[in-house]
Amino acid sequence: MNYQTTALRRALAADYAIGLMPATARRRFDALLLEDAALRVELGHWQDALASLTGSVPERPVPKHIWAGIKARIEPQALHIPAKKPFWMNVRLWAAVFGIVVAVWLGVLYQRDPGAQYNATLMATNQQPALQIKAYADYLQVEPLALAAVASTQTLELWAVPADGKPVSLGLVPVSGEGRIPLSKAQRALLSAPLTLAVSLEPQGGSPTGQPTGPVLYQGQLASL
Numbered sequence: 001m002n003y004q005t006t007a008l009r010r011a012l013a014a015d016y017a018i019g020l021m022p023a024t025a026r027r028r029f030d031a032l033l034l035e036d037a038a039l040r041v042e043l044g045h046w047q048d049a050l051a052s053l054t055g056s057v058p059e060r061p062v063p064k065h066i067w068a069g070i071k072a073r074i075e076p077q078a079l080h081i082p083a084k085k086p087f088w089m090n091v092r093l094w095a096a097v098f099g100i101v102v103a104v105w106l107g108v109l110y111q112r113d114p115g116a117q118y119n120a121t122l123m124a125t126n127q128q129p130a131l132q133i134k135a136y137a138d139y140l141q142v143e144p145l146a147l148a149a150v151a152s153t154q155t156l157e158l159w160a161v162p163a164d165g166k167p168v169s170l171g172l173v174p175v176s177g178e179g180r181i182p183l184s185k186a187q188r189a190l191l192s193a194p195l196t197l198a199v200s201l202e203p204q205g206g207s208p209t210g211q212p213t214g215p216v217l218y219q220g221q222l223a224s225l
Contacts, residue, residue: 017046120197122218130218135191144177157206161196197222
């Protein structure tokens with residue numbers, strides 16, 4: 001995992017400070033802290049921010065009208081009948097509820113990518129998300145999450161692994177990890193069946209045999225949207 005990514009370092013430091021990091025990951029992070037001064041500074045920022053939330057709240061007297069309301073609720077001899085709300089206030093309430101429902105519904109529609117047909121998150125061997133892939137009508141959109149560095153003489157190749165287990169190359173992952181991989185008609189037909197996507201480490205230009213020759217670094221299931 002590339003621990004030099006700013007967003008990843010910030011997220012890991014936050015998880016560590018809050019206490020959400022699993023034991024194995026926490027030990028690995030402890031080792032990183034010993035040799036990375038900048039990471040210790042990042043962690044310190046999070047710890048200071050969290051520490052500021054634990055400060056004591058100064059005492060303040062309860063306002064008289066609030067205390068009177070509390071006494072009215074706990075004394076049985078005091079009977080308080082709430083005033084009946086006008087009908088127009090109920091209409092406003094229902095209108096507000098309807099507005100919230102519409103806003104949530106529109107938010108869901110906005111977040112969903114209408115053009116993508118399939119989606120896959122490829123995981124590294126340590127079960128950390130490494131690559132996000134979305135399948136469109138004639139291409140794949142690839143977005144890196146936490147890719148390991150690759151030598152200039154090597155490349156990452158994406159494979160479709162159908163139920164029969166024989167991998168079919170879908171193309172080379174862009175050098176930067178982000179970009180599009182065009183699909184042929186035969187490759188598009190593969191995506192209609194349940195399959196696994198995998199990424200192997202290959203020589204520059206891709207596998208010379210048509211099958212994976214290097215280690216499989218990332219893999220995940222392709223699911224329809």
